[in-house]
Amino acid sequence: TQLLEQSPQFLSIQEGENLTVYCNSSSVFSSLQWYRQEPGEGPVLLVTVVTGGEVKKLKRLTFQFGDARKDSSLHITAAQPGDTGLYLCAGKESGNTPLVFGKGTRLSVIA
Amino acid sequence: GAGVSQSPSNKVTEKGKDVELRCDPISGHTALYWYRQSLGQGLEFLIYFQGNSAPDKSGLPSDRFSAERTGGSVSTLTIQRTQQEDSAVYFCASSRRRGTGELFFGEGSRLTVL
Numbered sequence: 001t002q003l004l005e006q007s008p009q010f011l012s013i014q015e016g017e018n019l020t021v022y023c024n025s026s027s028v029f030s031s032l033q034w035y036r037q038e039p040g041e042g043p044v045l046l047v048t049v050v051t052g053g054e055v056k057k058l059k060r061l062t063f064q065f066g067d068a069r070k071d072s073s074l075h076i077t078a079a080q081p082g083d084t085g086l087y088l089c090a091g092k093e094s095g096n097t098p099l100v101f102g103k104g105t106r107l108s109v110i111a
Numbered sequence: 112g113a114g115v116s117q118s119p120s121n122k123v124t125e126k127g128k129d130v131e132l133r134c135d136p137i138s139g140h141t142a143l144y145w146y147r148q149s150l151g152q153g154l155e156f157l158i159y160f161q162g163n164s165a166p167d168k169s170g171l172p173s174d175r176f177s178a179e180r181t182g183g184s185v186s187t188l189t190i191q192r193t194q195q196e197d198s199a200v201y202f203c204a205s206s207r208r209r210g211t212g213e214l215f216f217g218e219g220s221r222l223t224v225l
Contacts, residue, residue, distance in 0.1 A: 006153075033213075033214075035214075040218070041216075041218060041219075042115075042202050042204070042216025042217055042218055042219060043154070043202075043214075043216055044216070045213045045214065048213065086153075088153055088154065090154075090214075096161070097167075098144065098156050098159040098167050098169075098170070099144065099156070099159075099214060100156050101146070101153050101154040101155075101156070102153055103152055103153035104152075104153045106151075
């Protein structure tokens with residue numbers, strides 16, 4: 001059973017388009033993180049959200065944590081080729097439990 | 112360097128052999144994780160060390176897999192009697208503390224079992 005479900009699995013869009021990717025679970029998380037991974041490298045943290053309903057912005061990226069702390073979304077405005085990569089959400093059920101990852105959304109932005 | 116260091120970066124082995132993968136975390140980081148990533152997939156949790164607490168081994172896929180962390184620093188992941196399905200990239204990550212700490216990943220060890 002996959003604790004965190006990400007959708008879509010694959011997304012290919014044109015430069016300048018907007019997109020939203022989702023991370024859903026039946027579990028409640030004390031915190032949720034989004035990472036981006038490029039080929040041949042380890043994931044790199046984009047953001048951490050800890051409060052239900054929280055919205056964080058990082059330049060053209062907007063992250064939202066669901067009110068019930070079971071789901072999250074990542075919205076990218078005016079996507080650029082440099083946004084291409086694998087986007088992974090990861091959650092912790094409590095401070096002492098391990099961080100578990102979803103399977104990711106593979107984004108390709110075409111110039 | 113100051114990042115998480117993993118070795119070897121690539122390992123090709125024959126089915127049935129044992130392999131050891133090493134992780135040198137960032138100095139002072141108390142939490143250390145091992146994950147594996149099969150081709151095109153997300154990260155599968157394997158094992159989690161937090162300070163002096165007993166490790167969380169709930170993600171280890173079989174008893175052929177084991178890991179230890181010596182002196183609260185370097186960690187070794189051992190896979191005995193490797194199988195072809197063990198082929199993957201094995202990532203180590205470390206974190207400064209409990210809770211919402213950011214994970215810093217190494218570049219991974221790519222294991223290929225022939």
